[in-house]
Amino acid sequence: MQKKILEFTNILRKSGIRVSTAETLDAFAALDELSIDDRDVFRDALRATMVKRGEEVSTFDQLFELFWSGFYDHLRDAFGTAAEGLEAFGIELEDLLRQIAEQLQNMQGELGDLSELAQAMLTADLDQLEQLIRAAASQSGVDRIENFLQVGFFSRRMLEQMNYEGAGQELRDLAARLEAAGMSPEEVAALRALIDRLMEAARKSVRNFTERSLQQHNHDYMEKFRRETLLEKSFYHLTEEEIRKMREVVERLAQRIKNILSIRRRRLKRGKLDLHQTLRRNMSHGGIPFELAFKQRKKDRPKLVILCDVSSSVANVSRFMLQFVYQLQEAFTRIRSFVFVSELGEVTQLFQEGDINDSIEQALDGGGVINVYTRSNFGAAFHHFWQNFLSAIDNKTTVLVLGDARNNYNDPRAWCLRDIHEKAKNVVWLNPESPSAWGFGDSVMDRYRPYCDVSEECRNLRQLSAMIDRLVL
Amino acid sequence: MFDSVEKVETLLGEEKYICDRKIATVVFLAEKLEKPVLVEGPAGVGKTELAKVVAAATGRSLVRLQCYEGLDEAKALYEWEYSKQLLYTQILKERFVQVMAGAKTLSEAAERIGKEDSVFFSEHFIVPRPLLHAITSEEPSLLLVDEVDKSDPEFEAFLLEVLSDFQVTVPEIGTVRAVRKPLVFLTSNNAREMSDALKRRCLHLFIDYPNEALERRILEMKVPGVNEHLMRDLVGMMQRLRELDLKKIPSISETLDWARALLALNATDLDEDVVNQTLNVILKYEGDVRRVQGDLSRLLARKTGEAKAPAAAPTVVPTRTVAKKGALH
Numbered sequence: 001m002q003k004k005i006l007e008f009t010n011i012l013r014k015s016g017i018r019v020s021t022a023e024t025l026d027a028f029a030a031l032d033e034l035s036i037d038d039r040d041v042f043r044d045a046l047r048a049t050m051v052k053r054g055e056e057v058s059t060f061d062q063l064f065e066l067f068w069s070g071f072y073d074h075l076r077d078a079f080g081t082a083a084e085g086l087e088a089f090g091i092e093l094e095d096l097l098r099q100i101a102e103q104l105q106n107m108q109g110e111l112g113d114l115s116e117l118a119q120a121m122l123t124a125d126l127d128q129l130e131q132l133i134r135a136a137a138s139q140s141g142v143d144r145i146e147n148f149l150q151v152g153f154f155s156r157r158m159l160e161q162m163n164y165e166g167a168g169q170e171l172r173d174l175a176a177r178l179e180a181a182g183m184s185p186e187e188v189a190a191l192r193a194l195i196d197r198l199m200e201a202a203r204k205s206v207r208n209f210t211e212r213s214l215q216q217h218n219h220d221y222m223e224k225f226r227r228e229t230l231l232e233k234s235f236y237h238l239t240e241e242e243i244r245k246m247r248e249v250v251e252r253l254a255q256r257i258k259n260i261l262s263i264r265r266r267r268l269k270r271g272k273l274d275l276h277q278t279l280r281r282n283m284s285h286g287g288i289p290f291e292l293a294f295k296q297r298k299k300d301r302p303k304l305v306i307l308c309d310v311s312s313s314v315a316n317v318s319r320f321m322l323q324f325v326y327q328l329q330e331a332f333t334r335i336r337s338f339v340f341v342s343e344l345g346e347v348t349q350l351f352q353e354g355d356i357n358d359s360i361e362q363a364l365d366g367g368g369v370i371n372v373y374t375r376s377n378f379g380a381a382f383h384h385f386w387q388n389f390l391s392a393i394d395n396k397t398t399v400l401v402l403g404d405a406r407n408n409y410n411d412p413r414a415w416c417l418r419d420i421h422e423k424a425k426n427v428v429w430l431n432p433e434s435p436s437a438w439g440f441g442d443s444v445m446d447r448y449r450p451y452c453d454v455s456e457e458c459r460n461l462r463q464l465s466a467m468i469d470r471l472v473l
Numbered sequence: 474m475f476d477s478v479e480k481v482e483t484l485l486g487e488e489k490y491i492c493d494r495k496i497a498t499v500v501f502l503a504e505k506l507e508k509p510v511l512v513e514g515p516a517g518v519g520k521t522e523l524a525k526v527v528a529a530a531t532g533r534s535l536v537r538l539q540c541y542e543g544l545d546e547a548k549a550l551y552e553w554e555y556s557k558q559l560l561y562t563q564i565l566k567e568r569f570v571q572v573m574a575g576a577k578t579l580s581e582a583a584e585r586i587g588k589e590d591s592v593f594f595s596e597h598f599i600v601p602r603p604l605l606h607a608i609t610s611e612e613p614s615l616l617l618v619d620e621v622d623k624s625d626p627e628f629e630a631f632l633l634e635v636l637s638d639f640q641v642t643v644p645e646i647g648t649v650r651a652v653r654k655p656l657v658f659l660t661s662n663n664a665r666e667m668s669d670a671l672k673r674r675c676l677h678l679f680i681d682y683p684n685e686a687l688e689r690r691i692l693e694m695k696v697p698g699v700n701e702h703l704m705r706d707l708v709g710m711m712q713r714l715r716e717l718d719l720k721k722i723p724s725i726s727e728t729l730d731w732a733r734a735l736l737a738l739n740a741t742d743l744d745e746d747v748v749n750q751t752l753n754v755i756l757k758y759e760g761d762v763r764r765v766q767g768d769l770s771r772l773l774a775r776k777t778g779e780a781k782a783p784a785a786a787p788t789v790v791p792t793r794t795v796a797k798k799g800a801l802h
Contacts, residue, residue, distance in 0.1 A: 018669065020673050022673055023673060026506065026508065026676070029506055030502045030505075030506060033501070033502060033505040033506065034478070034498070034501075034502070038478075040494050040495075040498075041478055041494065041498050044494065044495045044498035044499065045498055045502060047495075047677070048498065048499045048502060048510075048676040048677055048678060049502070049676060049677075051677055052511070052669075052672035052673070052675070052677040053666075053672075053677075054513050054514070054663060054679045057679050255666075284556055285555050285556055285559055286559060288559065290555040291555070355720075355760075
């Protein structure tokens, strides 16, 4: 039992649930207190001691099912249907078995002469079968299985280990001997059919067992793999599904930054002694300063002005950028967001009303202020901003530009950006293209670059999150 | 106190708290293993209530510590009572003069006062806050650390000492050990992920929204007088509402409020008018209300459709005997 729980613990760990040794010991302690006959109680005890995150509960439940039961149920089903096939011959399994036993006695033999496997199959002794299969599994090292392609291989190895073919032969010989001994033809036919079905059931069960061990060991593996690759995946090639998944990843990253932020803030917050407050607070102690009060440093939160290119080529970067920024709203004093393709329009209003994700989708669609079905013109967009919104920028403002700077051979009007740069605290440019492509073809990145304090490639989530991190801390 | 999981269920039931086997098992283990329990789950599913009920069922006194941002040791553990110390100094001035009498130098005087130091930093001048209170309590107690996710990470680290050894260190006095280990419940809404260190020391209990049958049983017990027909509609509607993508999903506490509201309005049937009037009892955001109002006819239509259908067959109880056999090998 202990060994089995440890094995289960290992499987949990492989699936990304962190179970410490102390927690395993707790689980043992818990099981000492409970009767483990009740499966639900047993599961709840393991869950309470080993799983500590709400989102891991469903993984645990699935693995628990896979590991602690499932297989027995499968065996029962498989052999149940095999026996059902007898009905077609109008013969009950028990009757048939009695017949066989009688015939064998006449031949001075008994069922016990058969190999364990053949016996277990014929009498549908599921406990014995499960033990045989598990033994064969550990002998042939099924726990090393890594991918789906190996299922066939390991299943075959297990069957060999169990001497499956041999057992089949024994059973067929038995049928032949019984026939020779004068068993009725119908019964022999029924027996032969049964044997075929039993063999099939056993083979399927072994395969099922292998698949289960694969699932147990690789559960969550794919999920983790996908999450990891999402971080690295270029924004240019995303499917709808991935965009949805990515949203969750962004949310988690934003939450993490928020946590770190709160700690860092607090450390920085305490300033000089606040004499006024200290005196006031200690009046009840007769003016003797028992409790000190400190001034709180003012939080230096940046103002943010975002200029997002929402043309189809960079829409995805803009999407996650906006999601990031708005999930971290409280880290900034004020965020104004603008979208552009060749026209430029403000979409700040959108975000003040609705749900973040809806707002983003609306903004990417022009937000009702610009036409998105034109060709990118950074020059015109910057000029428009320069004319109408330059006053939005002061020396505490960080300007964040998101775009590939593919200007369709229009006039870049870099002087607009120069003026913005002069007024702003920082100009940060995130470009989804790699730096080696900057300035080639219709890219005018090289013209804008002198006026950017930071200009970086931002092609995947990892880069984006690193960038945001620098922005807020 | 509890000798089996079933006993927990019945005892909590007597306190009008209906729980499933999962909750009962964890409560049972918490008592047996003397481990704190971290209760997580969405708002309003009865996390705090569970702690209160367990306290009542076991006859423990409830000590509650409500967490919030900026909560520090002084407010959670103990505080020196400065004013009292000051007052005593004033009153005992005469005695000080006596103590210092005959001291030749300033340092000698200070030394003599120093010897009496412990008078002022003794348990006498300590105001115990919930944590210290729970630990020093002579009677069995239950410490409820409510909404622990709202506290700061520093405070969480400090909680660790208390939770692992049931002891706290007061520098001037020394380490105070628990006379009787209190049962500890921490509740969290997951506003912030708790640290692994804290989680490791706790048993974990995740309470989710109840399923239909459980919700009905709870409703029956908490709000008696709701007729069978209304109850089925009401619970069914709540279950469907939870499937919608709402900003704040209504919880069991909203179900109870709603049932009470409907009783107060003498409603015997759940029709569109009644629902419209009372929707703000279960939905707390304007957007959610509008959203549901738009869907209302559909939500209710499904309801009437179900109502016309013959009564559902009793839910099949999975046969445990078979599962049990395969459970543990």
